[in-house]
Amino acid sequence: MQQDYCLIETPFEYRNMCWFCGELKQFMFGFPHAQWLVLHCTHPPVEVPCCKECYIFALKAKVDSIWQVNIHVKQQLIRHYKKDLAIGLNWTKEELENSGFEGGNFEGFQRSAWLMYEIAKERVSYTGWALVVNGKELLCAEDKDIFEFDGLTYPTIDDAIQHYAQTFDLNTDFFKKVIAEFGDGRFGDAVRFCRLYVGSTPQERNTALNQLKR
Numbered sequence: 228m229q230q231d232y233c234l235i236e237t238p239f240e241y242r243n244m245c246w247f248c249g250e251l252k253q254f255m256f257g258f259p260h261a262q263w264l265v266l267h268c269t270h271p272p273v274e275v276p277c278c279k280e281c282y283i284f285a286l287k288a289k290v291d292s293i294w295q296v297n298i299h300v301k302q303q304l305i306r307h308y309k310k311d312l313a314i315g316l317n318w319t320k321e322e323l324e325n326s327g328f329e330g331g332n333f334e335g336f337q338r339s340a341w342l343m344y345e346i347a348k349e350r351v352s353y354t355g356w357a358l359v360v361n362g363k364e365l366l367c368a369e370d371k372d373i374f375e376f377d378g379l380t381y382p383t384i385d386d387a388i389q390h391y392a393q394t395f396d397l398n399t400d401f402f403k404k405v406i407a408e409f410g411d412g413r414f415g416d417a418v419r420f421c422r423l424y425v426g427s428t429p430q431e432r433n434t435a436l437n438q439l440k441r
């Protein structure tokens with residue numbers, strides 16, 4: 228089945244960039260497409276320039292709109308680059324430079340790690356340009372809010388929670404409850420608090436939560 232896509236008026240300066248992550252364009256990704264049937268797409272069929280990696284992720288998204296595809300692609304990028312993204316959670320640039328890895332087996336790691344972190348962070352945080360069809364901007368109908376923390380933009384707060392829980396081995400349920408007590412604006416405090424309870428028993432976590440609530 229050949230899909231007729233609307234002409235998206237891609238601004239000239241973005242014509243060679245991936246709409247999802249800002250890398251160099253290699254393909255055009257159209258949505259909806261023949262491999263995934265969408266009965267109630269909220270926007271006209273559209274096509275955006277796309278890098279190879281995002282294209283592969285995008286094609287597997289079983290969702291209803293190009294904006295949901297974008298969320299899916301970002302989630303896959305976070306998953307795929309979680310080790311690179313964790314660099315910035317564990318070190319600052321200066322700490323890594325002074326980490327004493329030079330001369331040993333990890334010298335290569337020290338050289339490339341910060342760069343890898345910055346590239347991954349920029350790709351995940353990248354916001355594509357407005358999609359314009361026939362002079363009219365398509366409005367994003369997603370109700371989920373993006374979440375920004377420590378220089379990284381996550382598609383949703385749940386993605387940030389999952390990323391930090393995995394990186395620091397936090398108990399996800401406990402972490403969520405602590406955020407509920409602290410509020411989204413104190414995400415960093417919630418991370419620090421929960422890191423005190425890595426390896427704790429359910430009883431210890433319950434006690435901590437009760438103390439927070441008081």
Ligand SMILES: [Zn+2]
Pocket residue numbers: 245246247248249250277278279280281282
């Ligand atoms: Zn991309």
